[in-house]
Amino acid sequence: MYKKGHKKKQKKRGKSDGRNKENILHSDKEEIEEVSTADEKKSLCYEIKYSDVMGRYIVAARDIKAGEIIIEEPALAVGPCTGCALICLGCYREIDENNINKCKNCKWPVCSGSCPGQGKYTGHSTYECETLRSIPPDYSKLEDLRDSYQALMPLRCLLLKKADPPKWQALSAMEAHNELRRARGDIWPTNEKNVVQRIKSWGLEYDPEEIHTVCGILEVNAFEVGGSGANARALYDRAYLLAHDCTPSTTHTDSERTPGRPITVRASIAHKAGDLISLCYAYTLQGTLKRREHIKHSKFFWCSCRRCADRAELGTSASAFRCPRCAGAVLPERPLQRDQPWACTRDHCHYTMPAAAVHLLLQRLTDEYDQIDANDVPGFENFLHKYRNVLLPSHYLCLSAKHSLSQLYGKVTDYMIHEMPDTELNRKIDICRDLMKVFDVIEPGYSRLRGVTLYELHAPLMILTTRDFEKKAITKESLRNRLKEIVQYLQESALILGFEPAHSSEGLMAAAARDALKKIKTWEQIIGKIS
Numbered sequence: 006m007y008k009k010g011h012k013k014k015q016k017k018r019g020k021s022d023g024r025n026k027e028n029i030l031h032s033d034k035e036e037i038e039e040v041s042t043a044d045e046k047k048s049l050c051y052e053i054k055y056s057d058v059m060g061r062y063i064v065a066a067r068d069i070k071a072g073e074i075i076i077e078e079p080a081l082a083v084g085p086c087t088g089c090a091l092i093c094l095g096c097y098r099e100i101d102e103n104n105i106n107k108c109k110n111c112k113w114p115v116c117s118g119s120c121p122g123q124g125k126y127t128g129h130s131t132y133e134c135e136t137l138r139s140i141p142p143d144y145s146k147l148e149d150l151r152d153s154y155q156a157l158m159p160l161r162c163l164l165l166k167k168a169d170p171p172k173w174q175a176l177s178a179m180e181a182h183n184e185l186r187r188a189r190g191d192i193w194p195t196n197e198k199n200v201v202q203r204i205k206s207w208g209l210e211y212d213p214e215e216i217h218t219v220c221g222i223l224e225v226n227a228f229e230v231g232g233s234g235a236n237a238r239a240l241y242d243r244a245y246l247l248a249h250d251c252t253p254s255t256t257h258t259d260s261e262r263t264p265g266r267p268i269t270v271r272a273s274i275a276h277k278a279g280d281l282i283s284l285c286y287a288y289t290l291q292g293t294l295k296r297r298e299h300i301k302h303s304k305f306f307w308c309s310c311r312r313c314a315d316r317a318e319l320g321t322s323a324s325a326f327r328c329p330r331c332a333g334a335v336l337p338e339r340p341l342q343r344d345q346p347w348a349c350t351r352d353h354c355h356y357t358m359p360a361a362a363v364h365l366l367l368q369r370l371t372d373e374y375d376q377i378d379a380n381d382v383p384g385f386e387n388f389l390h391k392y393r394n395v396l397l398p399s400h401y402l403c404l405s406a407k408h409s410l411s412q413l414y415g416k417v418t419d420y421m422i423h424e425m426p427d428t429e430l431n432r433k434i435d436i437c438r439d440l441m442k443v444f445d446v447i448e449p450g451y452s453r454l455r456g457v458t459l460y461e462l463h464a465p466l467m468i469l470t471t472r473d474f475e476k477k478a479i480t481k482e483s484l485r486n487r488l489k490e491i492v493q494y495l496q497e498s499a500l501i502l503g504f505e506p507a508h509s510s511e512g513l514m515a516a517a518a519r520d521a522l523k524k525i526k527t528w529e530q531i532i533g534k535i536s
């Protein structure tokens with residue numbers, strides 16, 4: 006499943022967009038679709054291509070500017086993720102297991118009688134409700150009920166066959182990788198038990214192979230959607246065509262509160278006509294070994310993108326261990342062959358490490374990293390200090406620790422921004438700058454990671470500047486230069502995060518950045534125009 010990732014606007018797709026079929030009255034449907042398909046082709050900024058390696062993928066049909074909308078479309082289907090807690094079938098928010106509210110008709114869990122997802126195809130639709138009415142949940146077996154949620158999203162897709170054939174047709178066109186998945190000892194039997202047998206036990210007559218195919222379509226193509234405690238997965242008619250790249254060229258965001266739960270895919274960098282339009286199927290802040298394993302495991306192919314093929318990951322050294330002999334960087338000799346040894350990059354040093362030793366060391370360090378509590382500032386700092394002779398500061402585990410620290414410094418108990426001493430503020434600044442150097446390469450342009458980090462960077466800079474001004478330890482000229490730099494960070498952050506839904510944490514950060522910019526304007530009374 007794709008994790009969440011983000012103006013001069015391309016002509017925005019209107020509500021009569023050919024794919025927004027739920028907005029079209031049946032009698033007019035064919036005519037409107039034909040017209041809008043022709044219009045659509047003219048205005049599309051991408052075209053679909055095919056290769057034996059990647060299958061279908063999209064490229065820019067013309068030059069695309071950073072921030073431009075490439076795809077904006079409603080979901081074909083939305084439903085619970087596998088392994089989710091007991092959630093409302095309408096809005097995906099967690100339900101209090103001691104006080105479960107039930108749908109009046111089918112008796113399955115919903116948050117309330119007025120849940121906004123009631124009766125919507127992106128939530129608890131009437132056809133789902135009617136189907137589930139004959140399968141009342143057993144509330145004396147909550148664990149079993151939670152397990153049964155795994156079958157709900159596949160069932161929602163299968164129900165579309167009758168309830169909305171065009172949507173069913175659109176999702177049926179997606180890749181399921183059945184042969185690759187069938188050959189794997191884990192996925193197929195798990196789906197057989199948790200989904201196929203479950204749907205059979207509900208007395209619903211679907212072909213087992215078809216159910217497996219729907220499971221595959223979801224595994225290969227679904228996007229994780231939602232936020233603010235309401236996590237779900239969704240299929241989209243065109244966004245699924247985005248090929249993978251470990252330095253993605255787009256970001257995407259979904260709008261939980263808009264009917265149809267649309268996804269918006271934006272160019273995070275400028276594209277030339279013919280450029281691949283890509284999305285990262287893995288977490289960019291991981292090293293090549295982990296990203297490739299994750300992609301192989303969940304998307305069934307070995308990535309060999311530019312970043313994966315380069316031992317130094319495009320100059321970031323994001324997987325580099327420190328050489329115990331000369332303190333240089335130890336990197337894989339052939340990063341696309343995971344069983345090949347790693348070696349020091351310095352000419353005179355011939356230190357090598359067998360792949361198995363690297364994998365073991367990485368696992369041990371990852372296990373230790375994972376033990377650190379998400380809010381534990383000293384925990385992350387200790388990790389960085391403890392492994393300073395084992396990992397290069399650019400190693401992704403160090404970057405992950407710094408990423409957490411960049412957000413914790415200034416926001417958690419004992420580290421509230423106005424109480425932080427200058428040394429800690431400077432630490433936050435250094436951390437943010439280190440991160441930005443890497444993010445500029447692995448998630449360039451208008452990416453959420455860059456937007457948030459720029460915002461985090463402005464805060465300690467602003468406080469140090471104010472303190473220096475109050476102490477009269479700064480000239481007018483240097484004050485102006487520092488404010489200029491802060492304004493640049495805030496403007497870019499507000500621009501990037503302004504693409505996010507207003508109520509999301511990133512949307513709120515964008516609003517805070519805009520406010521901060523207004524406040525900085527008041528300094529102009531003291532020092533004259535800043536920029």
Ligand SMILES: C[S@@+](CC[C@H](N)C(=O)[O-])C[C@H]1O[C@@H](n2cnc3c(N)ncnc32)[C@H](O)[C@@H]1O
Binds near residue numbers: 059179226246248308
């Ligand atoms: C969501 S689908 C993308 C659409 C798909 N290509 C199709 O034709 O339906 C993901 C699948 O596309 C293929 N794919 C995407 N990016 C790839 C890449 N960079 N290298 C190789 N295969 C890729 C893989 O088969 C992957 O499982």
